[in-house]
Amino acid sequence: METIGKGSRKKPKPSNDDLPHGTLKFWRGLYLPMWIDYVGTLDDIWDLSNLLPVAQNLWNKVFPDCPQDITKDGKIYALLMQRTYEWRSGFSGRAIKAVESYFERYPEQYSDPRDRGDYAEWAAPVIADDDTVTNMPYMWKEADYDEVNEQWV
Numbered sequence: 001m002e003t004i005g006k007g008s009r010k011k012p013k014p015s016n017d018d019l020p021h022g023t024l025k026f027w028r029g030l031y032l033p034m035w036i037d038y039v040g041t042l043d044d045i046w047d048l049s050n051l052l053p054v055a056q057n058l059w060n061k062v063f064p065d066c067p068q069d070i071t072k073d074g075k076i077y078a079l080l081m082q083r084t085y086e087w088r089s090g091f092s093g094r095a096i097k098a099v100e101s102y103f104e105r106y107p108e109q110y111s112d113p114r115d116r117g118d119y120a121e122w123a124a125p126v127i128a129d130d131d132t133v134t135n136m137p138y139m140w141k142e143a144d145y146d147e148v149n150e151q152w153v
Contacts, residue, residue: 014082018075020066031062035080036087048084055080 019027035058039045055077056070070077099120103110110116 014075014079016079018079020063020068023063023066026062031058032080032083034058034062036084039084039087045088048081052077 016024016027035055038054038058039048039051052070052072059068059070059076068076070080103116110119
């Protein structure tokens with residue numbers, strides 16, 4: 001194990017081996033997907049500081065026969081945070097693929113890099129110094145389809 005400075009040791013990365021025996025199947029198939037679904041609904045998916053009660057409640061529901069106290073310094077919570085970080089770290093790669101796919105879908109419209117730049121400038125949110133957002137073309141809380149004009153409004 002690597003050492004960092006005198007007398008300190010690097011913590012091992014959390015792994016599925018840290019889970020209680022017999023929980024892995026439902027951890028992967030139920031607990032983790034439900035957790036990610038929940039985190040994805042938050043206004044700020046980067047702030048997980050107050051979610052320990054949610055993690056505990058979810059554990060109690062998914063694993064009623066395997067009681068565990070989930071604590072911030074415990075292995076289950078560390079693994080949960082690791083899996084959440086991994087989920088979030090995939091955003092940039094998926095975003096790049098989505099944008100590339102969009103441009104490839106409309107080659108006549110976006111063959112020139114300047115046209116792509118104009119589109120990106122339009123599509124990116126504009127956030128002022130006071131954190132107000134003046135342009136977010138892809139962020140809607142609700143959307144309705146106008147059948148007369150055949151467009152989303």
